[in-house]
Amino acid sequence: MTGFQLAPTALLSGYRLEAYESVGSTNALALERAREADSGNLWIAALQQEAGRGRRGRVWATPKGNLAATLLVVLERNFQHAATLGFVAGLALADALDAVAPGRTVKIALDGASAGRNRFELKWPNDVLADGAKMAGILLESSMLAPDRMAVAVGIGVNVVEHPRDVPYPATSLTNLGAQCDAQTLFVALSDAWVAHFASWRAGEGLAAIRNLWLSRAAGLGGEVAVRVDGQVKRGIFETIDEECRFVIRDEDGQRLAISAGDVHFGAVASAGTA
Secondary structure, eight states, rough: OOOOOOHHHHTTTTTTEEESOOSSSSHHHHHHHTTOOOSSSSEEEESSSOBOOGGOOOOOOOOBTTTTEEEEEEEEEEOTGGGHHHHHHHHHHHHHHHHTTTOOOOOTTSOOOSSOSSSSSEETTTEEEETEEEEEEEEEEEEETTTTEEEEEEEEEESSOOOOOOSSBOOOOOTTTTTTOOHHHHHHHHHHHHHHHHHHHGTTTTHHHHHHHHHHHTTTOOOOEEETTTTEEEEEEEEEETTTTEEEEOOOOOOOESSSSOEEEEEHHHHHOOO
């Protein structure tokens, strides 16, 4: 028995759950279910992931006790906003972390990522930070099922009991922060928070509301950033995310740049020329 269960709100909204002690990849399993004609709204959760992936093929380790969870979403016809499901997931996860770690104080990170407005902040495009250190990552993978149907695996990995120590960025876990929470408790809160944000998203029709909520939790907003894009580093002030959720900076010449994909570094790290 894994101990995973869905929140009552998720059950009432028609979500289903497959739970495992260990899997290769929750994203891969979700896309497999899609190819088997699953209708979507299926959560796959595990306490350990042996072949997890991050963005751009990077490894995402999920040692036992951390949370690996993927939601299979099946979209029909309107696919243009599918990539923004990552922002829905970020908001849901930040709300879930707030719920399981109440009353935690906020620190200002050395790299200036955390402005102290929220206990958990969202780093564009797909990370959740605590005190400026990486707590969680989100990975979207998709597959066309038919000309008018797309499967999206919304993968979420959270450092609950352990965090990596051999990475070139600060990282942390709920246990490291002193929170008394396990992966199963966090998953209940996540499945609950997802329902409201996904309903607000409405296949992209409600993206403006999602964007505004995301900005209210944005790490580094108004500060110096460096973004590595296709091997080049773009520097400037993080102004906003635009209507398509692209990362918008204003460079030293006053030009606004809208960036669709890249690796973001904040504050002192950006100024030092590391990106």
